[in-house]
Amino acid sequence: MINTLSREIPIIPRQSALIFIDVQNYNARSDGGEYKDKGLQPAEAEKKYDYFFKHLKKSVIPNMQRLQNACRKKNIEVMYTVIESLTKDGRDRSLDYKISGFNVPKGSWDAKVLSEIRPMEDEIVIPKTSSSVFISTNIDFILRNLGVSFLVMSGLLTDQCISHAVRDACDHGYLVTLIADACATLSLERHDTAINHIKGYCRQRTTDEFLREIQLLPSA
Numbered sequence: 001m002i003n004t005l006s007r008e009i010p011i012i013p014r015q016s017a018l019i020f021i022d023v024q025n026y027n028a029r030s031d032g033g034e035y036k037d038k039g040l041q042p043a044e045a046e047k048k049y050d051y052f053f054k055h056l057k058k059s060v061i062p063n064m065q066r067l068q069n070a071c072r073k074k075n076i077e078v079m080y081t082v083i084e085s086l087t088k089d090g091r092d093r094s095l096d097y098k099i100s101g102f103n104v105p106k107g108s109w110d111a112k113v114l115s116e117i118r119p120m121e122d123e124i125v126i127p128k129t130s131s132s133v134f135i136s137t138n139i140d141f142i143l144r145n146l147g148v149s150f151l152v153m154s155g156l157l158t159d160q161c162i163s164h165a166v167r168d169a170c171d172h173g174y175l176v177t178l179i180a181d182a183c184a185t186l187s188l189e190r191h192d193t194a195i196n197h198i199k200g201y202c203r204q205r206t207t208d209e210f211l212r213e214i215q216l217l218p219s220a
Helices: 042-048 050-073 095-100 139-146 158-171 188-197 207-215
Strands: 016-021 077-083 124-128 150-156 175-184 203-205
Touching: 016 050, 016 158, 042 050, 050 077, 050 150, 050 175, 050 207, 124 139, 150 158, 158 175, 158 188, 175 188, 175 207, 203 207
Parallel strands: 016 077, 016 150, 077 124, 150 175, 175 203
Antiparallel strands: none
């Protein structure tokens, strides 16, 4: 683990992982199950969540693709979490997910990572059934097996699963870099508020800033 008592230090590629959180068909496409569960047709979902889908398409997904490509070139582990039950009927979901009505059946189309950032064959995809990936999965065990000390985070939603993951990763002893413009939630106000609330748990970079940083680092 890292002994330097600061969050403001560059990552070490061979000890790092980029994690895309919940960027999947269920919630990142207007024809996804989250919107069908609310009785919305794709056109209705796009209209109701106009800011979210436009921002995803114009800025956030392109930034994710740039991060993904750059990290692969530097041999930085690229990982994904998806909301996905271990069962078809979702009986294993957290109580919160049951109350919220989230059920992404095991093996379903909704559980697939968005095609724009499709995982490579040997990249790790971790299903989760709670807001924090550190609560309902063995990700901490996996990361330690991989020798990871630095986490780079991107995904959805900024003020929900991203915020949970950042805080829990910090408490588990990881140094977290949040790529603020590669995350999104349902409004700019919600996004900015969440970013400000978790400043004390991570260092924050734009996609451009992070890419400039890792270009100067040796590959693993």
